[in-house]
Amino acid sequence: MTDAPILVTGGAGFIGSNLIDALLAQGHQVRVLDDLSTGKRSNLPDDSRLQFIEGSVADASLVERAVDGCRAVVHLAAVASVQASVDDPVGTHQSNFIGTLNVCEAMRRAGVRRVLFASSAAVYGNNGDGGAVDEDTPKAPLTPYAADKLASEHYLEFYRRRHGLEPAIFRFFNIYGPRQDPSSPYSGVISIFTERAQKGLPISVFGDGEQTRDFFYVADLVSILQQALDVPVVEEGAVNVGLNHATSLNQLLADIGAVSGGLPPVKHLPARLGDIRHSCANNARLLQRYRMPPATEMREGLARLLSS
Ligand code: NAD
Ligand code: UD1
Structure with a gap:
């Protein structure tokens, strides 16, 4: 072409x-x-x-x-x-x-x-x-x-x-997925948590870990x-x-632990200013306008990320 x-x-x-x-x-x-x-x-x-x-x-x-x-x-x-x-x-x-x-x-x-x-x-x-x-x-x-x-x-x-x-x-x-850069504290949470889990380094959770993301x-x-x-x-x-599926950071950590065979120590720090508590998409419009591929479930996505 x-x-x-x-x-x-x-x-x-x-x-x-x-x-x-x-x-x-x-x-x-x-x-x-x-x-x-x-x-x-x-x-x-x-x-x-x-x-x-x-x-x-x-x-x-x-x-x-x-x-x-x-x-x-x-x-x-x-x-x-x-x-x-x-x-x-x-x-x-x-x-x-x-x-x-x-x-x-x-x-x-x-x-x-x-x-x-x-x-x-x-x-x-x-x-x-x-x-x-x-x-x-x-x-x-x-x-x-x-x-x-x-x-x-x-x-x-x-x-x-x-x-x-x-x-x-x-x-x-x-x-989330391959090439999300884990190297800065400003990076996406999954890239940071998976890299630290792989290297056995301590993980910091801002707040109680019950905040959710889609x-x-x-x-x-x-x-x-x-x-x-x-x-x-x-x-x-x-x-x-989004998937219309909310996952808490605590659940995410459990999933990372399950996929990577264990977790390093997890410590809690104060929540970030302006941090959203719960975030979940009603995705009806997405499904109506676009062909959604079979959604990649969290543990499958984490496994693909960890092996990339
Ligand atoms: P990323 O940081 O990997 O990608 C952003 C890219 O933009 C980088 O290559 C960076 O070098 C470049 N960039 C930044 N400022 C620039 C500038 N002034 N001029 C030219 N290039 C510049 O982040 P990403 O996760 O790939 O994000 C891509 C876009 O998606 C962003 O607009 C982000 O706000 C948006 N977004 C991301 C997410 C997410 O979860 N990753 C969610 C919602 C929206
Ligand atoms: C992310 C995206 C943003 C996007 C938004 C849409 C990144 C860096 N940010 O923001 O571009 O617009 O989703 O919903 O891709 N956290 C920890 N420990 C850490 C890092 C983060 O506990 O080491 C927590 C944060 O406080 C937050 C959650 O994890 O509660 C998610 O943080 P983050 O991955 O930065 O994403 P958002 O702020 O949701």
Whole structure:
């Protein structure tokens, strides 16, 4: 296939690099814009169909160059850590909000319409109240991260109405799997816990461990993103990406222990400021709009991660 490239911002990161493997396997040309702040060049294969641009989505002229000539954009570049946004709201805003605005504006100028956007369950705050949230649940962004994601959604909808963009907005719940970088305290909890379990290092739980998340395996997400690039029409409105299954951190630790054959010592530290207590997706809209692959259950996903 010799189509125009698909631009993946943040393509050198965890979700982006998993998606790019699948896009290349499908025969697509891919262009990546990534500042390598958390992503790695080594996450990407050496492939003549892949073009890599190092730089920030906060740089409007660079984004314009990256978008030019593309057939679609998958906009993943962002500071992915909620806690990092609490520690550095100004720096985070450049990537997580200004970056989105730059992508919208560059697409408008270049006449590129389809864009997939990585929003987040964080936009609901604690409004789930222990139950599953659907897309119409009132929003309660508790952190700069969540506020930037929600504002980005609103801007994408503005560009849809005013300039004909076709944004497919996904609210990812907690994605996990191979290449999620465990090396920083800002990393996703499963990558940190599994690495520490493998190395026999102590594990820190912030709070009592009874907080819950709806964990979703990255390969299942990639399948949905591939479909969203190809559907003839993107229906309006964001789509939750979760399993409608809540797992507590204490249960997660039990599962990791079962899959890896034991657990190192676990200590409890104070809960993080702005940390959501319970997060679970009502995924009816996802199931209605996309073909959901047979969902990867937690222990199977952990086993695949640990053997990767
Ligand atoms: P990641 O940190 O592995 O990937 C983010 C990528 O973006 C990295 O390669 C990083 O170098 C790049 N990046 C960051 N700021 C940039 C900038 N200003 N310019 C260019 N590149 C930049 O994290 P991930 O888990 O793969 O997250 C991908 C996207 O999905 C993010 O937008 C994140 O907010 C969103 N998301 C992730 C999850 C999850 O559970 N992992 C859930 C909801 C939403
Ligand atoms: C995660 C994603 C965020 C996404 C959101 C959607 C990352 C880094 N964050 O945020 O991009 O928008 O899901 O729901 O991918 N914890 C510990 N010990 C640790 C690390 C974390 O107890 O060493 C706890 C946290 O306090 C939190 C839970 O584990 O209660 C999950 O934390 P984390 O993986 O950072 O994810 P979210 O904050 O849910």
